[in-house]
Amino acid sequence: xxxxCKWTELKDTGDNDITYRCIVLPTxxxxxxxxxxxxxxITEMKLLGVGNVKLLELILLGAHQTSWFRFFHIGMKMINxxxxxxxxxxxxxxxxxxxxxxTGGPKPRADPPGINVKAVYFPNDYKFKSQVIQCILDLVxxxxxxxxxxxxxxxxxxxxxxxxxxxxxxxxxxELGEFRLMTMLQMCALSxxxxxxxxxxxxxxxxxxxxxxANHLLDVNVKEADHHDALRRVSHHFGxxxxxxxxxxxxxxxxxxGRNVFDAFFPTQSRFLLNANGKPVQKKHGTTKxxxxxxxxxxxxxxxDGDN
Numbered sequence: 001x002x003x004x005c006k007w008t009e010l011k012d013t014g015d016n017d018i019t020y021r022c023i024v025l026p027t028x029x030x031x032x033x034x035x036x037x038x039x040x041x042i043t044e045m046k047l048l049g050v051g052n053v054k055l056l057e058l059i060l061l062g063a064h065q066t067s068w069f070r071f072f073h074i075g076m077k078m079i080n081x082x083x084x085x086x087x088x089x090x091x092x093x094x095x096x097x098x099x100x101x102x103t104g105g106p107k108p109r110a111d112p113p114g115i116n117v118k119a120v121y122f123p124n125d126y127k128f129k130s131q132v133i134q135c136i137l138d139l140v141x142x143x144x145x146x147x148x149x150x151x152x153x154x155x156x157x158x159x160x161x162x163x164x165x166x167x168x169x170x171x172x173x174x175e176l177g178e179f180r181l182m183t184m185l186q187m188c189a190l191s192x193x194x195x196x197x198x199x200x201x202x203x204x205x206x207x208x209x210x211x212x213x214a215n216h217l218l219d220v221n222v223k224e225a226d227h228h229d230a231l232r233r234v235s236h237h238f239g240x241x242x243x244x245x246x247x248x249x250x251x252x253x254x255x256x257x258g259r260n261v262f263d264a265f266f267p268t269q270s271r272f273l274l275n276a277n278g279k280p281v282q283k284k285h286g287t288t289k290x291x292x293x294x295x296x297x298x299x300x301x302x303x304x305d306g307d308n
Contacts, residue, residue, distance in 0.1 A: 001265060002286040012069065013106050014099050020069050023265045024107065030243050030250045032273045033263040034109065035183075035190060037068040039272045041075030042191040043282070043293065050084045052193050056133055057088040059187045063180040064113040067105035070095060072266055088129065092118055109261050113180070120174050128171050135170075136184060139163045140194040143185065148199060153206035153228050153245070178208050186246075190272045190280045192293055197279035202244025207231060212253030219257070242276050 005023055012018040027034060042055050058075075065071050074094045083090045095102040102117055121129045142159055143151065160181050167176045185204055188195040195201060207214035207227045214227060222230045235241055235248035243250075254261050265271070271283045273290070280293040 001271075003267075007267065010069075010106055012099070013104065014101070016099060018073065018098065020073065020106070020264075021267055022069075024262045025265070027254055027261045027263045029238075029240055029247050030273070031186060031246075032190060033265075033271055034068070034261075035187060036271045037072040037264065037266060037269055038062045038065075038075070039187060039190045039280075040269045041072060041079070042187070042193065043270070043272075044079055045075075045084060045087065046191070046193070048079070048082075048084065050087065053133060054084070054087050055191070055193050056136060056188070057129065058091065059184050059191075059193065060129075060132065060136065061088060061091055061102065061117070062187060063176070063184045064103055064115075064117055065105075066103050066108040066110050066112055068264060069105040069107070070099055070103075071105075072269070074098065076268075088121070092122075107262055107264060110179070110183075115175060120171065128174065131170050132167055132174070132176065135163050135166050136181075137194065139181065139185070140188055143200075143204075144194075144196050144198075146200075148203075151200050151203070153203075156204065157206060179211055182208070189274060189278075192280060197277065197294075199244075199276070199278040201278040202246055202274055202276075205246045205249035207249060207252070212256045212259065213249045216252045216256040243274075246274070 001023065007021050007023055010020045010022055010024070012020065038059075042058060045058070046052075046055060062071060074091055077094060078084070078087065078090055092102050096118075099105075103112060121132075139159060143156070146155070157178070160178055164175070164177055164181055167174055182205065185195070187193070189201045189204065207217060209224070213231070214224070217227050217230055218224070231245055231248040231252065234252060235243070235245065238251065240247035240251065253259075268285050270285060272293070273281050275281050275290075275292070281290040282293050283290050
């Protein structure tokens with residue numbers, strides 16, 4: 001994508017004068033392109049020296065989003081203004097000043113979080129937020145330390161549900177459900193925040209009861225006990241093995257009858273994918289080459305060193 005593309009203008013859904021210059025396309029077989037706007041923000045801030053814990057706090061905010069339009073808008077404003085001392089608090093402040101809310105926006109693809117994020121995370125000097133981040137770090141470390149053979153859907157789901165229950169016990173009204181925790185793991189994998197590149201990251205996703213892929217399988221009379229097998233059969237039938245289980249789960253979710261979902265792209269924004277080795281790759285705006293994310297970081301660092 002570059003300046004020759006047919007960029008369009010899309011008005012924000014709120015009572016404001018914000019308009020987004022963007023391209024909106026039908027979604028691809030994995031959620032990597034859908035997640036590319038927030039991953040662009042995370043990786044750009046990482047290159048500018050923001051630490052992993054602060055970026056994980058921003059990913060936590062991302063897990064509560066219903067749409068990425070506002071997240072990208074506020075994230076780019078933070079980058080342009082070099083406001084990185086406390087990304088979590090700065091994002092909340094700018095989002096509320098601009099939109100009156102930290103969530104919402106055009107083309108929603110997820111349900112609203114159902115909690116007042118500011119009310120939950122801001123009191124008591126952010127102690128609760130630190131405890132939540134530690135739960136996320138524990139989950140990330142478990143994924144890193146578990147072999148591909150042992151990291152089955154059942155094992156991962158058990159630990160995701162335990163993390164969700166632990167967070168709920170820390171403070172009343174602080175639910176962080178299975179879908180949002182899995183979204184955080186996907187964002188960590190694509191941005192190299194905590195998760196190390198590995199082929200097992202292609203098999204993170206699984207049908208979540210009550211959500212799109214699980215509902216789709218139930219609609220065609222596949223029993224819950226057979227969901228994993230059915231997901232792999234879908235991947236094989238459509239030739240999606242290079243995307244792992246993530247591809248099969250996403251296809252089942254986004255082709256649920258009645259769903260009509262899109263990926264949005266913005267000027268200057270990179271696109272991201274996990275390659276067949278479970279390593280994130282990046283295609284920068286105006287370029288045609290995919291570059292592994294760590295290599296891109298090394299190149300940026302060398303360029304910056306040369307300027308100093």
